Amino acid sequence: MGEQRSKAVKVAEFLADHDGVISTDQARHLGMSHDEVYGKSIAGLWVRHAHSTFLSAEHRMTDIALLRIAALAHGGVIDRVSAASLHGLLVDLPTPVTLSVARSSHGARCAVDTTVRRRTFPAEDLATVRDVRTTALPLTVLAAAADLDDGIAIMDRALQARRVTLTQLRAALDRNCGAYGMAKARKLLASAEDLSESELERKFVRFLHRHKITGWRQQVWFGGRRLDFVWPELQIAVEMHGWAFHHDHTRWERDQQTTNMLSKAGWLPLIFTWERLEFAPDEVLRELTEAIDLRQRVA
Template sequence: MVATRVARRIADHDGIITHAEAVELGMTRAAIRTRIDSGAWRRLTPGVYLCGTHDLTGAARLRAAVAVHRAVADRTAAAFWHGMLDDLPAAITLSAPPTVTGRSSAPFATDLVRRELPPEDVETLRGIRVTRRPLTVLLAVALLDDPQAFFDCALQTGQVTVEAVQRAFERNSRRPGIRAALPYLEAASCDSEAESERVFVEQLRTEEIGGWEQQLPFGRWRIDFAWPAEGVAVEISGWAYHRDHDRFESDAAKAAALAAAGWLVLPFTWRQITMDPIGCVEKIVAAIRVRRARLG
């Protein structure tokens, strides 16, 4: 039955249905008008409706915006759709070819960019077209308050690989905003941990901080930098561990073992070490002073 097919479509699409979809499912224009006039359907914008029994959730807003503009969800909107962000940002980010026109009078904001996207960087996911994860990560970085954490989480959880992100970057390297992700991509592609440790050693020597040992044995691990007398350990996370789940698990186990043995563990990322080495050293000095005061 038509009613059953329509109800199923609405349920599977977060309460959103378009005029074209309703007609395709067998509804007449008169039947659609009846739904609207009775309040069973709420017109969000011409040709796009929200079922009255559904709330205008983030998912519903995104579906409606994509339908209105005949667009591809990209940047933070795509990150939300892929489950990389918990909430849909206020302005829904979209891409549409220059030849596609569309005007929105819907009660939500959109950020529409006119551009062509490589076919290999677009997929249909749960009924709407979105950028694939690698390009989504690259494009979303420029809009986020903590881009490092976002990039980091995408790699750590296996949602993307460095290789896939690299290929997406090469295909889209001239797109506005994408170069904001380049520092994170370059760090993920090289031995950033070794580089950050080198920078850290130089900073310790410049500030004349002594009493430390590098790669001090501890159980089945080694401590990156240790102040044994004070029980202060510094662990530096490069990008290699994000590509290796076993490495990530091992680092977490080491940190837990150090804490259980009474060590004060100070974790630093490669970006903290390379971008703010003085700030990192200041935190270490403060920790050493606290530990000495307690021991003394």
């Protein structure tokens, strides 16, 4: 009786520590027999979500439970946006769950909606978070940044919070250079490493020349402040913004003051970021040409 009680306590503690998720192998390791596991399932006390993975009926399905079930069912590594959620970089868990399995792995049935890729990771790029196998934080940041539409934001936040460094991101990229999504991640990282204000302005100059946009001047002083680009006859000013982690709060306050000063003087202030210039140049072109056309009609 004491042995049975001890086993029951161990199982209950395991379920409490693992968000109600347990596999057949884990239950057997805790001393349960095959018949006992089967009995829990038949009685509805453990709800089967994969061939050998269950959620206790006493626990609700949470984001971390979904990740645990997917990882156990597939024998895989949580990666990309799901890993970002597991590491606390995202508030909500996006669906489907993203994970990778070994190339030799056989398919697994799982009630959790998943996107599975076949790949293995260098040991340096693996971690365990809350007892779930996942990609380490630097690779997670790179992969999630490549997957998300606003991927630059997740990399920016991780750098600002000093959860990762540029050196760590570069090392993870070099180890996984041929993997899915790393081409976009390489662009984002290169900009974070090398993008000075002068380089961003040179990029915008090339953009203006490529689209044959004229009438502008660069680095013009107005009201005691240096403006990146102006169309003086049309009273249009363009400020270029790079990555947030390169700037401090004082710089942000100064930018707001410049925008307000220009507006009060009758100028049209526009702000373009490196991200939009790199990944949405058509939007930048449309907004700029619409502003120029509008001012030309008014003039």
